Amino acid sequence: MKESWSSVDTLETNFRPLVVIELAKGTKEETIEWFTKRIVDKKANGGAQLLIKPLVTENGDENIYLVGASHLRLLLGAENVGLVKECNDNSMRAFTYSSRKTFKDFADDNQNFLTMSECQYIIKHELENLRAKDEKMIPGYPQAKLYPGKSIVRRLLTNGILVQIFPLHDREELKKLRHTWYGQVKIGYQPLDEIRCYFGETIALYFGFLEYFTFALIPMAVIGIPYYVFAWEDYDKYVMFATFNLLWSTVILEVWKRICAVMTYRWGTLLMKRQFEEPRPGFHGVLGINPVTGREEPVYSSIKRQLRIYLVSVPFVCLCLYFSLYVMMIYFDLEQWALDYHEENKSHFSNLMLYVPSIIYAVVIEIMNRIYRYAAEFLTSWENHRLESSYQNHLILKVLVFNFLNCFASLFYIAFVLFDMKLLRQSLATLLITSQILNQFAESLLPYWLQKRHMKKMKERMHSLKMDTDLSLVEQVNSEKEMGTYLGTFDDYLELFLQFGYVSLFSCVYPLAAVFAVLNNITEIYSDALKMCRVYKRPFAEPTANIGVWQLAFETMSVISVVTNCILIGMSPQVNALFPDSKMDLILTVALVEHLLLAIKFVMAFVIPDKPRDIQIKLAKLEFESLEALKQQQMKLAAESLKE
């Protein structure tokens, strides 16, 4: 096998390992040969034209490969994925190899023009777009069928021949990043640009949102503190606080879009063209003709999928919702029992016991959320969506509906059925704080501790093998491949979404919620940063221009919170006292105020432009230039045609 590597070996002097491919142990020789040949093969022959090198480990395993690429290849790949970079005139443009000289910091010998995460993203893209030509199956594995145009890597992954592909950490860079990010105790912004360079736009945008959201909560928290300290119970103060909160939440969500546009413009993703979406790895079906591409590929009847969704998934979700409500009723029984116990005993212990049901319920909610999460993933995957985006949308919808009900149903019940504001406040506080503690623990500290323990074991094993010098790359790969895989920002956004619910849905009852949210988010930034840098494998950078469906989710939550807060204020005894004669006037007033607030929200969302003026001008400028270029081209053509 070594012979066929000659073409790579000549380039080995400037081979920089970027991505690790781990094949299953005992993968057949012919498969490896075929796969590596396809990777290094010329583009013209349908290859990826990348560099690949086996990792020579101490025990002679040959199932790990390092992938790299020549500088030129990466630049062409950057053009292929539509990377947008800054030009010398400070405008952002899609990178093309022919216009490379006009880009800032470009020099033919400057290997740092593309960041390492960009290079890794390019390699991932090229590997995923390595497609079968006339192979009917993966050599050596007759059951792994191929058809022209099928992504080879995806087939290898679904058949378990390919265990994983992941990008390598850059230890130097990571150390620097860690230092500026959370290494020093300081108050200030996160180094978002550096995070973006290292982890890519999706993750940087999450941290940007987390930071922005924390700052945005501070005014709410500051205004909320005196309500707690002075135990204000005046209705007008509550009304003011709630009104402020509702308008504020609209403003922050609108302003976020603008900030997001500024950031993603600077990063180039705002201008990036959407790529054509290929079927997701798990998609299967019978071979047919895709009506869009005209290619032969698996197709799956949309009716079958609809049937699966409406006859299985929807009933299942409803059942889960019912179960969640059932658990809630058990919680209320427990609550009643604790109250009775306290009434009987009136001891210090029984007072503490009052909090126990809420804490237990909070833990149960977290567990149910996590179990449901797996069920939702299984179901959505079974629905067999063709596109990753459609899969994600169905998954997010399922998870959001359940989590919303699971977390907030008891609070709604307490507020609008039991009318017990004291219990609501207590329940809200317990749920919020418990879930925050659980999350911080389950998300970062536990994996971190596991990781530490594992590393220690690894190190011991390494040392026992007496191989400690010059093996740093092998060591690095070996340790990184054992790290957990970061599954994307879904859970992190979900956590923020639920937190936003706790803060805004019942804000006028418990103004202190914002304070806890701020405190949690400050530590969350640190623990998430730790998680990214220390616990997980480096994730592939994923270019993105916005936070996607989460924007909509947060906006929906903010609309719902207008309704709940208006009702809460309407129910407060202080407001009731204002309308001693007629409950009707009270309700009509509340309804009027609610509609007014909703109308103001919509007008505000409509009036505040989604992009700041300077970004709008820059985008218009780019559009104008491309139209002008097109016109020039057509004019030239026209002049030629008319001359004939």
Add this chain to the structure above:
Amino acid sequence: MKESWSSVDTLETNFRPLVVIELAKGTKEETIEWFTKRIVDKKANGGAQLLIKPLVTENGDENIYLVGASHLRLLLGAENVGLVKECNDNSMRAFTYSSRKTFKDFADDNQNFLTMSECQYIIKHELENLRAKDEKMIPGYPQAKLYPGKSIVRRLLTNGILVQIFPLHDREELKKLRHTWYGQVKIGYQPLDEIRCYFGETIALYFGFLEYFTFALIPMAVIGIPYYVFAWEDYDKYVMFATFNLLWSTVILEVWKRICAVMTYRWGTLLMKRQFEEPRPGFHGVLGINPVTGREEPVYSSIKRQLRIYLVSVPFVCLCLYFSLYVMMIYFDLEQWALDYHEENKSHFSNLMLYVPSIIYAVVIEIMNRIYRYAAEFLTSWENHRLESSYQNHLILKVLVFNFLNCFASLFYIAFVLFDMKLLRQSLATLLITSQILNQFAESLLPYWLQKRHMKKMKERMHSLKMDTDLSLVEQVNSEKEMGTYLGTFDDYLELFLQFGYVSLFSCVYPLAAVFAVLNNITEIYSDALKMCRVYKRPFAEPTANIGVWQLAFETMSVISVVTNCILIGMSPQVNALFPDSKMDLILTVALVEHLLLAIKFVMAFVIPDKPRDIQIKLAKLEFESLEALKQQQMKLAAESLKE
């Protein structure tokens, strides 16, 4: 001057007049010479490369010119404006001259490949894009300043040197169209494709919407009739009717988007790229650098405009709204007076008198709407918006707010302050029917009659001059140039919008409104068709892919009508009787139902896709192809670069 025409004269055999340019009488010779030279000049020299011919009239006036273009020039122009045509494989593609052979019905000698209205649109586009090079002013008119890049035609228009530009009618085609459209008494669809060919997409889309909306109202009308015939007053029937109406109105607005997508895909405008928007003709400012184009052109400070909007326009609109409410109060005084009179006399005459205030008020409303319309146009024009789209948005917003209040304030007052359902029904009927009659009269019949009288005079004058043969073109131009100018679909959509308000806002009180709306719309189709074919000059075709801001306006109206109908039902004595003990329960139930309906509306709007599946697939296919083409190109480039 005649000498310079040689280049045109040679082509005169196939000169087909398409567009008429009318210059002011007494325009200086040098100006005419310069302008016509710029029009016929080669593209390479900055001209429009069109053909132009003076119209020789009986009294020797030389201020009217006919513009045409060679077939090749029109094809190149079609590429320039981004026209989308059907290909031989039934897909829709942007026309390019180099790929002309792949288009359906294309042949080098087929002059009908482009419809006449498309040719006229191309010529208009080319004329408007005829730009000043180094001229500092229009020759002969030192006060008419020019700067490089300024549209010459727009400057000539704003300086009154150019009186008008309009496309010629095609008498043969028009006759055919008239026949299929409204010439025969038949029940069926309008010939929308023919209307589109003759008048362009904007107008065809209006007629398509009018027809669709009429069909969509039929179920409401059918369900509404028995309520009137049997005088049903059961609450459950009203609730059913209102619920049906509210959901139905959401469905029809969503389905319209799909129908619109199907139509505009067939017409090619769905795929047409947006052109870069030039400043609108009326825009003025001091010369500066446009940040988008980098060209020198008039700029106007955005702050100044904001000041004008917020310090003048907004207060003025508020004043108008106040005035409208004041007039409403006078109407209620009149109403009271008529009621008192009836009480006193109880005669047949006094019974009729009861309707008089409403009729007077309806007339006053119409007059106020029209006066306000002029004021709004003046103000919006004075706000000095740079782009036509921004001008239109501000104008539409101003007009919509005022018209909404003006038309519906009295109804809201009767319904929610006076609680007088009988008066509401009577007022609604009077307002609706009166405004429909007035509109039909003012919009079509009056102009038609004026036009007829004018034509008769013209004919008499012509005959008295004894020049009746061989002058048909001169006659046609002369008669058409005197016709009124169609000012766009604004007023037509506004009328439908207000009608939609009358039908949906109080639908549960007056189910018969839909019946009147349907009847009105059937005649409206005929009178609008008559207006387009007989009363006005032919308008330039205007490509468009949707009904724009009107979709939003109709959707907003449908949201408001959920609120009003829920309140109306909640107020009905039948529903009140259901909650004899507690008004509170009643109001809470109504509020709950309202929120549920609103939620269902939003979910429906979200779930129903805006484009039918086959259009989605076709669009995806086109996108895929263009991405593939790009990729192929990049692969080729990459292969070359890697070979080097």
